Structure formats: structure tokens, C-alpha cells
Amino acid sequence: MDAFFASVEQRDFPELRGKPVAVGGSGERGVVAAASYEARTFGVRSAMSSRIAKQKCPQLIFTKPRFEVYKQVSSQIRNIFAEYTPLIEPLSLDEAYLDVTENIPGIVSATKLALEIKQKIREQTNLTASAGVSYNKFLAKLASDYRKPDGIFVIKPEEGAAFVAQLPVEKFHGVGRVTALRMHELGIRTGLDLRQQTEAFLRQHFGKAGGHYFRIAQAQDDRPVEPDRIRKSVGSENTFIADLDTLAEMQAGLLPLIDDLWRWCHRTSVYGRTVTVKIKLNDFQIMTRSRSALLPIRNRAMFEQMVFELLEENFPLAKPVRLLGVSLSNLEDSQPYEGKQLALPF
Incomplete structure (x- = not known):
């Protein structure tokens, strides 16, 4: 979902539409839980302190979170997913993996199916979603962030390796700021740089995660979509x-x-x-x-x-x-x- 919490607030309160909105506490010690796209143009991001957010965007409007409402909308969207596949792995209230290899309507094209789901979400919730379509979870996640908001991006099997090669490592899902800095120190700045390292080298510097980085640099990810994923x-x-x-x-x-x-x-x-x-x-x-x-x-x-x-x-x-x-x-x-x-x- 696109800027989920903030978009729900703008949907339910018309006076907030088209304005920079932050969901979270506005006090000196507050934190931004979500920011509308209007706020993001000023550099406001989730997990940013409210004090810094207000410095970046003095006209920023803060609203208190309504988590029960967000949960209700999330459940509504999950029901839409279930019309297409039972293989749904939620990541959070606003994001999920769907395995549509075999889907309930029998739609052959994953792209067509994603467009239909996006349309149904818009019709039933008056909210927009972005979709990433690909042959594994890692690439689908990358693709879902590529054309937000209200976008869809497809990475075909023959395109996966080239797509990963040109990406900066900080764009990789699972590579945080600290890990990206460590990679930069080792001369690893792109997916291509990462691909040129041996698995032994990556494990030496990043431990168990090094094996994961080695595989995703090759655009490989064999993790299944797990509907009953156990919370860690x-x-x-x-x-x-x-x-x-x-x-x-x-x-x-x-x-x-x-x-x-x-x-x-x-x-x-x-x-x-x-x-x-x-x-x-x-x-x-x-x-x-x-x-x-x-x-x-x-x-x-x-x-x-x-x-x-x-x-x-x-x-x-x-x-x-x-x-x-x-x-x-x-x-x-x-x-x-x-x-x-x-x-x-x-």
C-alpha cells in the first residue's frame, strides 16, 4: 500500500488531501510513523523525529495514529488477496507476498492479475497500492518499490540479473544503512560489485548474511511464500x-x-x-x-x-x-x- 497510514487519514479527512501529513506524535520527542507523499517531497520519512520533520516541512500536519482503523483496512485488503490465492505471506499491515503461480481465477498473466488486484483495492478502499511482479521474493520486493505510488513494475526471468547489477546496494531489501557503509568500505557499491565477490569473502565480512547477499547478487532467492510464517x-x-x-x-x-x-x-x-x-x-x-x-x-x-x-x-x-x-x-x-x-x- 502507498503511504498507508497517511493515505487512510487523507481518505477519511478530506481537509488533509493534497497536504503534507505525518502520522505520529507532534511533540518534541515524537516520531513519524508514516508520511504522505506531499510530506516526502520535503524529505520527511517514517522513523524520523518529529522535531526534524517539522524543520524540513514547517507546514507539516500531524495526526494521531488510529491503528484499529488501519487493521480493519488491512483485513479488507487481505480478503481481496484471498480471492486470488491462499498463498499470502503478510509482512506488515500494508505489505504482503502473494504466490500466484496457481491462482483461483486461473489468470495466466501475473501482470494482469496484479493490475486486477490493484483496481479492486482502489474500488473497495479508495486507496492505491503498488505491485512488484517477478519470479522470486527478492525481485518482487525491489519491483514493488520501483514505481510508487500507484505503480506496477515487472522483472522477467531474463531481466533479473541485469536489474540487480545496476542497483546501488543500499536499494537492496535487507541491506540497511550500516551494512551499506561497510560494503562501500570494501568497494562494493552496486549489485555488480557484489556479484564479483566470492561467497567466502562475503561470509567473512558479513557472517551468515553473506551467503544471502551472494545469492541475491545473482538474482537468486529460493524462499517460498509462507502463509503460516512463524513470528520470530x-x-x-x-x-x-x-x-x-x-x-x-x-x-x-x-x-x-x-x-x-x-x-x-x-x-x-x-x-x-x-x-x-x-x-x-x-x-x-x-x-x-x-x-x-x-x-x-x-x-x-x-x-x-x-x-x-x-x-x-x-x-x-x-x-x-x-x-x-x-x-x-x-x-x-x-x-x-x-x-x-x-x-x-x-
């Missing part, structure tokens, strides 16, 4: 209105995050073995600490104790804290067979 982690974080200085203040700030995650665990019957605490200082330096248990943590008191111990390991801190976060990973379903059908070998 769940987290909650908060940027505080005022910096926190003392251990007691930080413990108090962590309690709502602990409660938030524990409610999710209780509701889903999914528990984690690894606890991670994230600390962002007021100079934006980020520190993380993790600890794993032998078994999934199903006791809230133990969860809280692990969080507080990880926090205390960082003391004394050099500077006050602006953000705290808690996450759980190595998740396991405590009811793995309930409501699930097993595949039996016949």
Missing part, C-alpha cells in the same frame, strides 16, 4: 517525554512494556526463551542486552526479573535515557497442535 520476535518500546536519569525511573518506564508483552503472550499462548532490553541514550547511542532461558518463560515475575537484571547490567550509564524497549524472541507456541492439521505421509 515480539517487542514493545517507548520514547519518553523527558529523559530518564535514575534506575528507579527506568524500571518504572519498563513496567508498562513488560505488561504489554505479557498480555500478548497470555492472549496468544506464545512465549519466548530470549529476553532483550534496548536502551537509547539522549545522544541516540543504542545499547542492547539479551539473556536466554533453557525453556520458554511462562512466569511473569521471572520475565520482569530478567528485564530488570539486563537493565542493571548497563549501569552506570554515561548519559540520560530517551527510549527503552523490551522484546521476546525464540518464541514457542504452548499449544502447538490445537486447531492445526498435520501433514501425514501416505
Whole structure:
């Protein structure tokens, strides 16, 4: 979906249409969750601090997020997808992979099918979507970002290698800013540069991810679309209105995050073995600490104790804290067979 949160706000509130809109908090410590295309022309981006966003675009209009509305619209779009294929892998509320090799209407052309889905989304939600069509997930993702908003871009099998070769590495899905800088230091600036490296060299410098970079440089990606993709982690974080200085203040700030995650665990019957605490200082330096248990943590008191111990390991801190976060990973379903059908070998 194109600028999803901001587009929903502009759809529902006509006075916002054609204006630079940011979904998020407008306060000094606020963060932009989404920006309309009008705001993006000024350089406003998601995850940008609201203070910087207002400097870039003084006329920027902030609106508070309405996540329940976004979830409803996302569900409506997911229902449209389901009319075409059961193989849907959601990435977020506004993005998904669809495997349409065999599709319900029996449409032979993936491009025609994508255009039909885009049209149906527009008719039913009055919102626009962009589509990337290709023969693997990596290329489809690249293509989906290529002609936004309201665009469609197709990368055919014979075009994949050449398309990847000319792209800057920072355009690759999964290559973040820090990784791109490391690649630049190694003389790797384009897909072609990446393709000329050996897998051993890339693994030496980027670890396990090096194998992935080696394959995508060849335009290869064998990952299937996984409709029942297991969530790898769940987290909650908060940027505080005022910096926190003392251990007691930080413990108090962590309690709502602990409660938030524990409610999710209780509701889903999914528990984690690894606890991670994230600390962002007021100079934006980020520190993380993790600890794993032998078994999934199903006791809230133990969860809280692990969080507080990880926090205390960082003391004394050099500077006050602006953000705290808690996450759980190595998740396991405590009811793995309930409501699930097993595949039996016949």
C-alpha cells in the first residue's frame, strides 16, 4: 500500500488531501510513523523525529495514529488477496507476498492479475497500492518499490540479473544503512560489485548474511511464500517525554512494556526463551542486552526479573535515557497442535 497510514487519514479527512501529513506524535520527542507523499517531497520519512520533520516541512500536519482503523483496512485488503490465492505471506499491515503461480481465477498473466488486484483495492478502499511482479521474493520486493505510488513494475526471468547489477546496494531489501557503509568500505557499491565477490569473502565480512547477499547478487532467492510464517520476535518500546536519569525511573518506564508483552503472550499462548532490553541514550547511542532461558518463560515475575537484571547490567550509564524497549524472541507456541492439521505421509 502507498503511504498507508497517511493515505487512510487523507481518505477519511478530506481537509488533509493534497497536504503534507505525518502520522505520529507532534511533540518534541515524537516520531513519524508514516508520511504522505506531499510530506516526502520535503524529505520527511517514517522513523524520523518529529522535531526534524517539522524543520524540513514547517507546514507539516500531524495526526494521531488510529491503528484499529488501519487493521480493519488491512483485513479488507487481505480478503481481496484471498480471492486470488491462499498463498499470502503478510509482512506488515500494508505489505504482503502473494504466490500466484496457481491462482483461483486461473489468470495466466501475473501482470494482469496484479493490475486486477490493484483496481479492486482502489474500488473497495479508495486507496492505491503498488505491485512488484517477478519470479522470486527478492525481485518482487525491489519491483514493488520501483514505481510508487500507484505503480506496477515487472522483472522477467531474463531481466533479473541485469536489474540487480545496476542497483546501488543500499536499494537492496535487507541491506540497511550500516551494512551499506561497510560494503562501500570494501568497494562494493552496486549489485555488480557484489556479484564479483566470492561467497567466502562475503561470509567473512558479513557472517551468515553473506551467503544471502551472494545469492541475491545473482538474482537468486529460493524462499517460498509462507502463509503460516512463524513470528520470530515480539517487542514493545517507548520514547519518553523527558529523559530518564535514575534506575528507579527506568524500571518504572519498563513496567508498562513488560505488561504489554505479557498480555500478548497470555492472549496468544506464545512465549519466548530470549529476553532483550534496548536502551537509547539522549545522544541516540543504542545499547542492547539479551539473556536466554533453557525453556520458554511462562512466569511473569521471572520475565520482569530478567528485564530488570539486563537493565542493571548497563549501569552506570554515561548519559540520560530517551527510549527503552523490551522484546521476546525464540518464541514457542504452548499449544502447538490445537486447531492445526498435520501433514501425514501416505
